[in-house]
Amino acid sequence: MLQGKHILVGVTGSIAAYKAAILVRGLVKEGASVQVVMTPLAKEFITPLTMATLSKNPILVDFFDPEDGRWNSHVSLGEWADAYLIAPATANTLAKMAHGIADNLLLTTYLSARCPVLVAPAMDLDMFAHPATTENLSILRNRGVTIVEPGEGELASGLTGKGRMAEPEEIIAQLDRFFEKKKSLLGKRMIVTAGATIESIDPVRFISNHSTGKMGYAIAAELAERGAEVTLVSGRTHLPIPAGVQRIDVLSAAEMYDATVQAYADADGAVMCAAVADYTPEEVSDRKLKKSDDDLCIRLRRTRDIAAELGRTKGNRILVGFALETDSEEVNARGKLGRKNLDFIVLNSLRDAGAGFGVDTNKITIIERSGEQTSYPLASKREVAAHIVDKIETCFIGPETPKSV
Ligand code: CTP
Secondary structure: OOOOOEEEEEEOOOOOHHHHHHHHHHHHHOOOEEEEEEOOOHHHHOOHHHHHHHHOOOOEOOOEOOOOOOEOOHHHHHHHOOEEEEEEEOHHHHHHHHHOOOOOHHHHHHHHOOOOEEEEEOOOHHHHHOHHHHHHHHHHHHOOOEEOOOEEEEOOOOOEEEEEOOOHHHHHHHHHHHHHHHHHHOOOEEEEEEOEOOEEOOOOOEEOOOOOOHHHHHHHHHHHHOOOEEEEEEOEOOOOOOOOEEEEEOOOHHHHHHHHHHHHOOOOEEEEOOEOOOEEEOOOOOOOOOOOOOOOOOOEEEOOOHHHHHHHOOOOOEEEEEEEEOOOHHHHHHHHHHHOOOOEEEEEEOOOOOOOOOOOEEOOEEEEOOOOEEEOOOEEHHHHHHHHHHHHHHHHHOOOOOOOO
């Protein structure tokens, strides 16, 4: 799996840096091309000469070469890499990554990298268990960074616990699985709708909802990681475009309808995660509405149901919908499953703590056409996305491949 792959290895200042030498040697042995970027402190733990010799490439530490002013471009490093593996990753570097601090080449490369990023944390057990580190890892995980969990054992501090960097063989195996994982949906074209739509009332006001798009973006990222060609039709959001995903920005339900229906013609499936307005103002004033002493009545008309339209013209495509409910959850979700001709529907309830808008977690139940239903425990949206995409995979290959309707 690693043959011919471009692996960028980031090394930070931890005693586990000595394991990075074994890691780099292992990657080269597997046939990968390896470049190494080190933080200034990492050089105190392992020499650039060792890493250069093992990687067969010069080591990058500084933004430029002080001798001749040659610029080390973090952008082209990120473009070169098929994966960026930061091992060992200290608590300090993880915190900086989580908060966008860019004070060394390793970090600027992280911020500009478009490829998948993996980190192998290495630190003392209390640092690893500290809420700051836990939160930083959670931020990174939710942005799509893969965490190679540290092991338990004797630490450099003399204490015993969780915080030891995973062994190089284990990291290589995970990287291998990572690339393998990419293959499962290779050649599949998937659409994901995400975020809230915005229906203008006048040039200043609009009707919208609380959706932030996090769930849809996590699904788009997961699909892309498994090799699918993903078109993300997105309402307004502040989220970054996941690696390898093509995004179409829309505002209104009508724009989302047009963009989604157009992309659907060539698609193998769609995941309808957007919170689409069901009503839009009948008339949009081209001037700011002025208040008066009277109450204001805005007449709304129905928007078109995108999922239902895709269901109507579904053919052999896989179609997945969402139902965010506040009450009669299952009955409502099953109704939508049938009405919109979906393969399965993902139900989440606003009554569940940790599920719903803006949060980084979700708690879902998947209800299938067969009537079968599976509930999953509360998990990060990224983990939830993996469960949903697992189900999509089984729809593509499984015996229950949908019939044309
Ligand atoms: N959906 C859509 N287009 C719409 C409305 C909904 O594609 N105009 C999709 C959503 O993305 C979701 C599913 O349909 O996958 C269910 O959306 P939801 O808003 O829960 O259901 P509605 O059909 O709008 O029903 P209600 O508002 O009555 O709950």
